[in-house]
Amino acid sequence: MNRKIIFFLVALILWFLFTFNLNYDEIIVGIFVSLLSAFIFGGYFIEKPIKIFQIHRWFWLLVYIPIFAYKCIEANLDVALRVLHPGMPLKPGIIKIKTSLKTEIAKTFLANSITLTPGTMTCEIDGDTLYIHWIWIKEEEEEKAKKMIAQTFEKYLKRIFE
Amino acid sequence: MIFYYLGWISIIFGVIFNLLGALGLVKFPDLYNRMQASTKCVTIGTCGIMLGIFFIRGFNQMGIKALICALFILFTMPVAAHALSRGSLLFGTKLWHKSVIDKFGEDKKGYSQISKEDEAT
Known part of the structure; x- marks a missing residue:
């Protein structure tokens, strides 16, 4: 109710x-x-x-938006360069990472943020495991890949939603 | 006055990104890479156009509507891309033959879904 x-x-x-x-x-x-x-x-x-009415969550959301916008524009320039490059520099693949976020809404925002940032796209969420398509695989191991993709987002999303 | 020019710069950037997204959709080799190009570039492109309209019109009926549309696109575009790519992974659409690794296929289906050299994707 x-x-x-x-x-x-x-x-x-x-x-x-x-x-x-x-x-x-x-x-x-x-x-x-x-x-x-x-x-x-x-x-x-x-x-x-x-939780909507707790002020500190809105503060962390305001901190999160510029970080996210910067990463988003960086991602777009990256993909745009790959489109224009004549040699088509692609090394795609699907990796998996584990997230420590618990609530559904936080996981949704994490997946959305990952989709909109450098060369990564969330393909499937299964419990706390995210399968991610990466356009240029830098790291195949779970822990290191997580550090490169999701670390900063997770830190802020934990403060906003949990 | 400055907001007027800022708005037009934003709209031009948006149109350029939309063009690049469409180009990537044609040029990239398989479904998943195409999805990358189309979601990222088209999201920022359309949001840029909407923000440009907001800058030009300011806080009135049209400007606020443009702002809400930008937010709506920002929330729904990744979800649509996720649904499409998940569906095609479960269906068994193959990855490009130069793909490096496929953890999803190895975990869920027992074999990796990377296609052979001469196979169509």
């Missing part, structure tokens, strides 16, 4: 940002649609929604 109420509030705020006016017909439709989606999808929302 708790989850559904917070899902309803988040959906309503998103609705107001999208429509961006406060006529009463828009408000009525917004409340109706948010209620409907809360009843259908509320069960899939994050497990402890009270």
Whole structure:
């Protein structure tokens, strides 16, 4: 029940940002649609929604965004160079790493971050094991690969979500 | 005024990245490498265009909508790529013949799914 109420509030705020006016017909439709989606999808929302209101998590999110944006742009330049290079410098493969994150939402964000950063893409999550397609294999061993790919993200995501 | 030019620079970068993503989609050898090019370049490209619109329009109806669209793309594009690549791995689409290692095939299927030299991928 708790989850559904917070899902309803988040959906309503998103609705107001999208429509961006406060006529009463828009408000009525917004409340109706948010209620409907809360009843259908509320069960899939994050497990402890009270975490949304803890300020220090938002602070670490603000720290995380510039780091992530830098890595993301670096990744794009890397892949763009590989596209333009005439010799096609590819050495692809699928490796696996183990993550220490526990909650589903943290794992989802880790997988998304890995997909958007240098040459790596998450193919499959199985419990705490992530299978990652890497466009240029630098390290085949589990521990060293984890240090290169996921270490920094994990540190911040642990502070944000757990 | 500065935001106007910043917005146009952002839009031009976005278009260039989208073009490179499309080029990679044609040029790369197998499904997984193509997915890499298309997700990364197209995500940052489209987000760049949306951010450019936000810079030009500012905090009004259109700008906020563009910002929310950028966030939405940032969240959903990796999930779509993950679903597609997972599906094709389970289905048994082979990796490119110059691939080095395939831990997924070794763990889940018992054999690695790297294709032979002359096999089509």
